[in-house]
Amino acid sequence: MSGIEKTASVHWEGGGKAGVGKISTQTAALKEYPYGFGSRFEDDRRGTNPEEILAAAHAACFTMAFSFACDKAGFKTEIVDTKAAVRLVKDGDGFTIDRIALELTAKVPGITPEKFEELAQGAKKGCPLSKALASVPEVTLKATLA
Known part of the structure; x- marks a missing residue:
């Protein structure tokens, strides 16, 4: 049986804490959506994690x-x-x-x-x-x- 495969990708620029990533999904539900240290470990609501x-x-x-x-x-x-x-x-x-x-x-x-x-x-x-x-x-x- 063949499976169903869905994809997502991330583009990251810069170092760990200062870097910024952009997440995109195959369906474009997320399209270059930002994430980084602040949205993951702090209270920055401008991005996801x-x-x-x-x-x-x-x-x-x-x-x-x-x-x-x-x-x-x-x-x-x-x-x-x-x-x-x-x-x-x-x-x-x-x-x-x-x-x-x-x-x-x-x-x-x-x-x-x-x-x-x-x-x-x-x-x-x-x-x-x-x-x-x-x-x-x-x-x-x-x-x-x-």
Whole structure:
């Protein structure tokens, strides 16, 4: 079976702390979008950072996996909202991602709270981004049925 490949690229100029990068994605959702030390480690909101992009990707993947799981179980999702928080912490001379916290709020008519939790936990475990991020020590999910 052939796979689906998506691409992104980064152009970086300058040294580590003083340098500036530009992130572009295949779809142009991000087109030369700036990032650098300030947007990653400080409070510069003029750019993005890898952790924010990772959080968006994980939230998007998990949300689709949950909706597909509901479809398969015979439930129709009306509204699914997911927030992901990726925590970057100092680790010796570098940094590591030690936690990803997912928060799901969804409106799924006819589903029991138990089935909702089962499908949400299954989507957390089974979505491709969750699998790719399995080395993160703590991945949590708070699921709320609206």
